[in-house]
Amino acid sequence: MQLPPALHARLAGAPGSAEPLPVERDPAARTAPFRFAPRPVRFPREHDFFEEGDVQRHLYLQDVLTQVGGAPERPRVPEFTCQVAGCCQVFDALEDYEHHYHTLHRNVCSFCKRAFPSGHLLDTHILEWHDSLFQILAERQDMYQCLVEGCTEKFRTSRDRKEHLVMRHLYPVDFRFDKPRKSRGPVMPGAAEQVLAEAPGDDGVPSEVDAMEVCSEHVEPPPAPAGERRAYSHRVPHEDLKGPRREISTSNGGSSAALWRCCRAFPPRRRGPRTLARAALHVAGL
């Protein structure tokens, strides 16, 4: 299929539309037995027309359509220690460190040392556990916010909220990130009681209750910097991940910048999508 050479130039040229030639239809054109009429066609989801393309898509997802290209290596670096004060975890791969840092040090409550998977949950925890104003307000209005992103419901008690989480959002009854504070009434079976942080260094049996909130390796964090958005906020300040990485020095004197550059995602390098990603598209001159 030979394309006129000027076509490529046209693509690279300026936007614009052709001045249309005059349209002049003869009514005899659409008289029987002829029936052609121009019309844009619409295909719905399951139409057979899409069969071929859908099969291609499926093969792509299943990685049958593999592309040539080696998987990027997962660099091993000389052992280094987590930089957070008091943490003595040792790593030999940056990806492992990244996950460790985010899991244990990023969203940590400075009061009780609990670590949370997200800033949102940490904020909720601080509000409900360590904010005395919250307790006062909660006596008069619905303050317990639903934990599901996007749900704006609020509740009078944490128990009501839990019920909402279970009934409305199908959350598990023992959802780890919704522990009631010191229970005032009888302890309910199965519900988590307040769990104190274990002594540092005590890496005992993590019962199913301990889960994420207990950060046994964590020790007194540095004070919160000025400029926190809430007066009551006591979040442990975390640096952007780039911070700790730049501090890493390797014993062989290699530059941390180089390590940063060659660090790639951990699990699995898979074929197909990763190597496709290298063919980045650029608009030439547009």
Added chain:
Amino acid sequence: MLRGGGATVPPAGAGALRKARREQQLVSKRLLRDEALEEAEEGCVAMIFGEAEIQQFLRLAQRGTEEKEREGALVSLRRGLQRPETQQTFIRLEGSIRTLVGLLTSNQALLQLEAARCLHELSHSEQSAVVEACLPATSYLLTYLSGHSSDFIELCLYTLGNLIVESEAVRRQLLPQGIVPALAACIQSPHLTVLEALGYALSQLLQAKEAPEKIIPSASTDSSVLGSTLPQHMLQLLQPGPKLNLGVAVEFAWCLHYIICSQVNNALLITQGALSTLGLLLLDLAGAVQRTEDAGLELLACPVFRCLSNLLTEAAAEAVGGQLQLRDERVVAALFILLQFLLQKQPSLLPEGLWLLNNLTANSPSFCTSLLSLDLIEPLLHLLSVSNVVSVLVLTVLCNVAEKGPAYCQRLWPGPLLSSLLDTLAFSDTEVVGQSLELLQLLFLYQPGAAQAFLQQSGLQALQRHEEVAQLQDRVHALQQTALHG
């Protein structure tokens, strides 16, 4: 010359897939495996573990004294879970999932990772029971999407994507758990790997058969995609420029396709700029095709064709005065460059590109004029030999041009058109011949001398062979009359 649109997949496999697609049984899942690890483990076939062994691994992972030991136990378990037999044994073991979820939510980062990998293996299973055993973990997988560890999030997303596609039962849990808002929050991640994984998970959600009623519409409560910020972000991620990543774009183009072909509220997408974004993307694709060898660009071209074609049928696609909002003739140039590319790389996708060409030209004198002024008729004719479906589409586009009157037919004449038509009249496919007859009629009507030339080139004989065909005979006779008597 190719016939039948040859796919590059071996016939046996492709046939089964096509059948599955026809029966709506095409379930596509993604599996992440660490290639570096796989190479290291080469030669060690994953073992089948029995109950006792699994229990031991779990016990060790949960209560071992040394971290390396605990991690090692989970790694062994994970390897074993590559085998369906081990998966079956695992899910039947009482408390196994509970323990795994406990490890997933533990405070030991590396245990978390390995536990997540175990779940991922389970999510990829072809056995529903195995996949659905992962359900207790979903609220945590969703919670972790608002975390910060990009690799962990990526893993959670691929696992969720696999779960989503498994069954409606799974989705009936994920939707109230807030998967749509969780994805909407996560799409702001700057990490390409996260975005690609998110696109995959979202595309699975949008492909669900209940999506048009329960997942896409903005009237739905917490689970509405159109009601969220997802469409705007998707369009942003499809904008051409130095930040465009092919793997990410492919996923979101498919997401957009599933939304659009569900025909829920395409006018909304048009107001958000979908037409212009996709048009620019098409231009970008054509440019890329000229620069690189392959790299799978047809994987992006296909959903872009579909989105544009379907959007063009919306009333909202027309601006004031009935003109298409999408007017730039570079779109036509880009499309032809892509058609040429497809002819070489993936001819089975040609119909999709020609579908777009039809929708562009049907009601647009401007685009029809572009076809003529850019000299694209001859390249178009070249496609007539590919397959019947392609031929019908090519002839339809030519009819789109010809029906606009004498000024257009004049530019179609003379040239190779007549001999191409005589060739297509020799086809046995009724639809191809029928469309050829329609085109002939338009030419006879608008182009003086066309009937005469037709006669001189033995056109009557070409018509004769179809005189007895039910769907064709009326038109054949009418043309014979016109040719002979004017």
